[in-house]
Amino acid sequence: MTSLAAAVIQECLAAGVDECCVCAGSRNSELVRLLLQAPLRVWHFFEERSAGFFALGRVRVTGRPVASVTTSGTAAAELFPSIIEAHYQGLPLLAITADRPRRFRGSGAPQSIEQAGLFGDYPSWQMDIESEDEAEGCLEKWPRSGPAHLNVCLEEPSQTLALFQPAQLPRWADFFEDIAPVSQPPIDLVMLGDLLPAERIVVQRLLENWRGPVWAEAASGLRPWLGDRLLGGGEAGLRRWRGRRILRLGGVPSCRFWRDLETRLDVDVISASRSGHSGLARESEVVEMASLEPLVGGEPGGFDDARGIAEKCAKFPLSECGHLRTLSQKIPEGSALFLGNSLCIRQWNLAAVIGGAETNCHVMRGANGIDGNLSFFYGIGAECEESWAIVGDLTALYDLAAPWIRRQLPAGNRRIVIMNNGGGLIFRRLPSLKEMTLQEKPVIENTHDLRFCAWAEQWGMGYRRITQASDWDEPLPEGDVVVEILADAAQSEDFWRAMDEEKRIESNHPEP
Ligand SMILES: Cc1ncc(C[n+]2csc(CCOP(=O)(O)OP(=O)(O)O)c2C)c(N)n1
Structure with a gap:
C-alpha cells in the first residue's frame, strides 16, 4: 500500500501540485501520512465539500493545480460540487479519492461505492489505478483546462483475498x-x-x-x-x-x-x-x-457475557461507553432512535442496556458516511413524538444546517446527543493508526475544542451539557434539546484498555 501511495505523491509533485487539502479516513490514512512527509503544503479538513472548494480557491489564486484527497465512499462523492465548479471555471483541481481494491466492487462491503467515473464527464481527465505501474506518468495526460479525478485503489496491509463473485438475487x-x-x-x-x-x-x-x-x-x-x-x-x-x-x-x-x-x-x-x-x-x-x-435450529449457545461490559461501564461511568449505557436506560420505549456512524453505533452495540430504547432503532449503513446523519435523523423521526439521535462531534459538525427543517415538522421532543470527544476518535481504535506522531494526530483526527451550545441557541433548541453521571438524573425539558456529552477522556481510555486487556488474555497471540 505504501508504495502505491508514494507513487501517487511522486506523480503529484511531478505534475506541479504543491498544495493539498486532506480529509482523513481509514482507507486513505497511509496516503495522508505520507503527504505530511512530502514537500507539499497540507491543509486538513473533516468535511470534503469544504475541502474541495477551498482547494479550488487556492487554484484560482496560485494558478497551480491543487489536490483534494478523500477517503472512500460518500466522502469521495462530496467533492462533486467543487469538481463541477472547476469544470465550468476551467481550473485544474485534482480530486484524489482513495478506494477499496477493485475486487470489492459490487460487493456492498463497508464503505465501498462505485467510485471509478464517479464524476461523470465533468473531469477533463480521469483514471482508476491499482498499482505502481498504472500510476507511472498518469498525470502527464491531464489537460489543465479542467479538473481531474484520480481514483486510487488501496489494499489494506497484509490481505490476500479470494475473488468476489457477484450474486444475482431476488428482492x-x-x-x-x-x-x-x-x-x-x-x-x-x-x-x-x-x-x-x-x-x-x-x-x-x-x-x-x-x-x-x-x-x-x-x-x-x-x-x-x-x-x-x-x-x-x-x-x-x-x-x-x-x-x-x-x-x-x-x-x-x-x-x-x-x-x-x-x-x-x-x-x-x-x-x-x-x-x-x-x-x-x-x-x-x-x-x-x-x-x-x-x-435454523441448533444447540443453545450459552454465550451470554454481557456482564463484563456492565461491570466495565460501572467502573468507568464517565467513559463514553459508561455514559451511553446510562443514556440507553433514559430513552423512552417507542422513541425513534438513530445511531450515527463512527464510534456511536459501535459503542451503543457494545454498551447499551438492551431494552425498550431499541424497539424503533435506525442506522445509516449503506455507505457508512458521516455526512447527512442529522438530516437523515430528522427524516426518520419526522412523525414521532419523541426521537433521539446519537452522533459524534465531526458527524454533527458535518450537518450543521440540518435543523432548518424543524419548523416544517410537527412539534415533538427531538433530542440530538453529541458525543463530543474533540475529533474523530475512531481512528485511535484502528490497529494501523495506534501509533500516530504529534504531527499526524491533528490531521487525521481533526482535533478541535468546539462546543455546541451556541449552535443549539442559533436554532432555538434547548441545551444540556453532561459531564457527571448525576447530570443524567434531571429530566430534559420538552421540545428539541441538544445534549452534549463531554466524557472523561481518561476513563474512556481506561475502559478501552480494560477491553483490550481482556482481548489479550483471551488471545493466544498477544499483541506486542
Ligand atoms: C463523508 C465521510 N467522510 C469521511 C469519512 C471517514 N470517517 C469515518 S469516521 C470519521 C470520524 C468521525 O468523527 P466523529 O463524528 O467525531 O465520531 P468519533 O470517531 O469521535 O466517534 C471519519 C472522518 C466518512 N465515513 N464519511
Whole structure:
C-alpha cells in the first residue's frame, strides 16, 4: 500500500501540485501520512465539500493545480460540487479519492461505492489505478483546462483475498414466498444487521425455534426479543465464537469481526440482505431467505457475557461507553432512535442496556458516511413524538444546517446527543493508526475544542451539557434539546484498555 501511495505523491509533485487539502479516513490514512512527509503544503479538513472548494480557491489564486484527497465512499462523492465548479471555471483541481481494491466492487462491503467515473464527464481527465505501474506518468495526460479525478485503489496491509463473485438475487420481499427445503449443513451463528420493521417480523418467525447464539446490531430491533439467546460481550463475544458457518440477515454488520471475515476463509458466510450484496469481497454465499428455514435450529449457545461490559461501564461511568449505557436506560420505549456512524453505533452495540430504547432503532449503513446523519435523523423521526439521535462531534459538525427543517415538522421532543470527544476518535481504535506522531494526530483526527451550545441557541433548541453521571438524573425539558456529552477522556481510555486487556488474555497471540 505504501508504495502505491508514494507513487501517487511522486506523480503529484511531478505534475506541479504543491498544495493539498486532506480529509482523513481509514482507507486513505497511509496516503495522508505520507503527504505530511512530502514537500507539499497540507491543509486538513473533516468535511470534503469544504475541502474541495477551498482547494479550488487556492487554484484560482496560485494558478497551480491543487489536490483534494478523500477517503472512500460518500466522502469521495462530496467533492462533486467543487469538481463541477472547476469544470465550468476551467481550473485544474485534482480530486484524489482513495478506494477499496477493485475486487470489492459490487460487493456492498463497508464503505465501498462505485467510485471509478464517479464524476461523470465533468473531469477533463480521469483514471482508476491499482498499482505502481498504472500510476507511472498518469498525470502527464491531464489537460489543465479542467479538473481531474484520480481514483486510487488501496489494499489494506497484509490481505490476500479470494475473488468476489457477484450474486444475482431476488428482492428481499421475494425471499419469503416459498419456504423450500435445502440440504445445507447447519449454521453456528446468526448475525443480524439492521432490519426494517417488516423484515423484523419475518426474521422473528425464522428465529423462533433457533436456540443457537445470535449476534445482533441494535438496529435489528430484535435485541430485547432475543434475550439470553443474544451473544453478549460485543466484539469479545464474537472473538470467542469458534464455529464454522455464519448466517447473516439484514444490513452489513458494523462490527470489526465482520470486516475480519474477509480473511477468515475457514468460516463459511451466508448472507441474505435486501440489497443483494454479500457485504464481503471474498467468496461467500448469498442465498434466498426462502431456503434458510431448515438451517435454523441448533444447540443453545450459552454465550451470554454481557456482564463484563456492565461491570466495565460501572467502573468507568464517565467513559463514553459508561455514559451511553446510562443514556440507553433514559430513552423512552417507542422513541425513534438513530445511531450515527463512527464510534456511536459501535459503542451503543457494545454498551447499551438492551431494552425498550431499541424497539424503533435506525442506522445509516449503506455507505457508512458521516455526512447527512442529522438530516437523515430528522427524516426518520419526522412523525414521532419523541426521537433521539446519537452522533459524534465531526458527524454533527458535518450537518450543521440540518435543523432548518424543524419548523416544517410537527412539534415533538427531538433530542440530538453529541458525543463530543474533540475529533474523530475512531481512528485511535484502528490497529494501523495506534501509533500516530504529534504531527499526524491533528490531521487525521481533526482535533478541535468546539462546543455546541451556541449552535443549539442559533436554532432555538434547548441545551444540556453532561459531564457527571448525576447530570443524567434531571429530566430534559420538552421540545428539541441538544445534549452534549463531554466524557472523561481518561476513563474512556481506561475502559478501552480494560477491553483490550481482556482481548489479550483471551488471545493466544498477544499483541506486542
Ligand atoms: C463523508 C465521510 N467522510 C469521511 C469519512 C471517514 N470517517 C469515518 S469516521 C470519521 C470520524 C468521525 O468523527 P466523529 O463524528 O467525531 O465520531 P468519533 O470517531 O469521535 O466517534 C471519519 C472522518 C466518512 N465515513 N464519511
